[in-house]
Amino acid sequence: MPNPAAALDLLLLPTWLVPVEPAGVVLKEHGLGIRDGRIAFIGPRSEALKLKASEVRELPGMLLSPGLINAHGHAAMTLFRGLADDLPLMTWLEQHIWPAEAKWVDEAFVRDGTDLAIAEQIKGGITCFSDMYFFPKVASERVHNSGIRAQIAIPILDFPIPGASDADEAIRQGVELFSDLKHHPRIKITFGPHAPYTVGDENLEKIRVIAEELDAAIHMHVHETAFEVQQSIEQRGERPLARLGRLGLLGPRFQAVHMTQISDDDLALLVESNTSVIHCPESNLKLASGFCPVERLWQAGVNVAVGTDGAASNNDLDLLGETRTAALLAKAVAGSATALDAHRALRMATLNGARALGLEAEVGSLEVGKAADLVAFDLSGLAQQPIYDPVSQLIYATGRDCVKHLWVAGKQLLDDRRLTRFDEQQLCATATAWGRRISGHAE
Numbered sequence: 310m311p312n313p314a315a316a317l318d319l320l321l322l323p324t325w326l327v328p329v330e331p332a333g334v335v336l337k338e339h340g341l342g343i344r345d346g347r348i349a350f351i352g353p354r355s356e357a358l359k360l361k362a363s364e365v366r367e368l369p370g371m372l373l374s375p376g377l378i379n380a381h382g383h384a385a386m387t388l389f390r391g392l393a394d395d396l397p398l399m400t401w402l403e404q405h406i407w408p409a410e411a412k413w414v415d416e417a418f419v420r421d422g423t424d425l426a427i428a429e430q431i432k433g434g435i436t437c438f439s440d441m442y443f444f445p446k447v448a449s450e451r452v453h454n455s456g457i458r459a460q461i462a463i464p465i466l467d468f469p470i471p472g473a474s475d476a477d478e479a480i481r482q483g484v485e486l487f488s489d490l491k492h493h494p495r496i497k498i499t500f501g502p503h504a505p506y507t508v509g510d511e512n513l514e515k516i517r518v519i520a521e522e523l524d525a526a527i528h529m530h531v532h533e534t535a536f537e538v539q540q541s542i543e544q545r546g547e548r549p550l551a552r553l554g555r556l557g558l559l560g561p562r563f564q565a566v567h568m569t570q571i572s573d574d575d576l577a578l579l580v581e582s583n584t585s586v587i588h589c590p591e592s593n594l595k596l597a598s599g600f601c602p603v604e605r606l607w608q609a610g611v612n613v614a615v616g617t618d619g620a621a622s623n624n625d626l627d628l629l630g631e632t633r634t635a636a637l638l639a640k641a642v643a644g645s646a647t648a649l650d651a652h653r654a655l656r657m658a659t660l661n662g663a664r665a666l667g668l669e670a671e672v673g674s675l676e677v678g679k680a681a682d683l684v685a686f687d688l689s690g691l692a693q694q695p696i697y698d699p700v701s702q703l704i705y706a707t708g709r710d711c712v713k714h715l716w717v718a719g720k721q722l723l724d725d726r727r728l729t730r731f732d733e734q735q736l737c738a739t740a741t742a743w744g745r746r747i748s749g750h751a752e
């Protein structure tokens with residue numbers, strides 16, 4: 310049993326503390342205490358200063374919030390950043406990315422690309438990310454070593470992929486990894502059927518059965534483009550989401566990534582099944598895939614989280630920037646300036662992400678008992694002045710270079726913008742070497 314009178318490991322005293330839950334609250338003159346990797350105290354500064362703490366840290370001019378949660382991405386694709394730009398989805402995938410993956414993706418690629426992604430994300434205020442890429446065991450090892458938190462989705466397609474000769478092998482590997490990491494405090498294994506157009510009914514049914522047995526989540530690209538929906542209607546006589554509903558996949562453990570096409574029936578299915586949607590606005594904009602109607606979903610009660618997608622279609626892993634884009638785009642799509650205000654946008658990037666990934670009891674808001682996954686943003690620069698509402702300033706006027714400190718489960722992974730577990734120069738050198746090999750100037 311935790312002892313409330315025991316000394317704190319760390320007491321943080323920021324200018325603003327934004328717990329996200331309760332919604333819309335900004336606390337001034339408050340402190341947050343951490344003990345054994347968890348939030349042990351939130352209260353007025355005067356009370357906080359009476360507590361024993363091994364370390365007390367003043368954070369003047371800083372906003373302390375839950376760490377950002379990047380709910381969809383393909384981490385190792387950082388090494389394909391900028392390889393094939395300005396193309397529509399299917400041309401990008403079929404003519405550029407899949408051939409490059411067949412040629413280059415091996416365990417070393419995933420090791421180096423995932424490290425680069427983790428470091429970039431930590432520097433951008435992300436404490437937890439969702440990954441869906443090849444060699445998920447290697448990605449899990451990188452997450453374990455780095456101290457970050459992640460959901461790792463096992464990639465499954467009907468055809469051979471790097472690391473698995475068919476869907477059965479991928480599923481077998483996934484079940485093994487799930488069981489190996491069942492008790493890992495920061496890694497959650499889920500199943501990642503790629504998309505309705507790459508996974509047939511037979512494999513989807515196998516995935517549903519196994520996910521049910523293990524109580525595991527399912528993470529999938531769905532309704533990314535109008536073409537995907539049209540093709541499914543022509544070939545199968547039904548919309549992809551309706552097909553997933555008929556096969557029994559939808560539910561609170563299902564994460565539908567993209568959803569740029571939503572009919573009234575689709576919306577009803579999402580609401581009834583309590584399926585989460587993961588919105589990736591910048592990838593959707595860059596590939597001209599379409600627009601996810603975030604405000605409509607939100608008003609209907611659907612949980613909407615936000616993700617960057619991979620660095621080959623974004624081209625960065627900047628969730629703060631992505632959240633700004635989401636807030637601005639939501640207004641354009643809804644035709645209403647009140648759509649997705651700054652406080653709801655921050656909730657989408659934190660608590661909604663946690664809920665989508667099934668981590669709501671553990672992270673996503675600053676509440677006593679939750680894991681201490683925190684980020685301190687420095688709002689003292691001239692571009693943030695004056696400050697009427699610090700959350701408005703964070704979403705609309707702050708870039709990720711203002712991320713000052715970051716903790717996951719109470720461990721500091723970024724200290725005054727310095728990565729505590731990575732050598733930044735080494736990461737850059739390794740990525741540059743991969744780029745030279747891939748672009749054909751290899752040594």
Ligand SMILES: CSC[C@H]1O[C@@H](n2cnc3c(O)ncnc32)[C@H](O)[C@@H]1O
Pocket residue numbers: 383402406407410441442443464465466501502503504530533592618619622
């Ligand atoms: C099984 S997941 C890995 C697989 O997905 C590809 N991918 C990356 N981004 C997207 C996207 O936006 N839509 C569809 N597929 C995507 C990635 O290149 C891998 O082949």
Ligand SMILES: [Zn+2]
Pocket residue numbers: 381382383530566618619
């Ligand atoms: Zn994706």
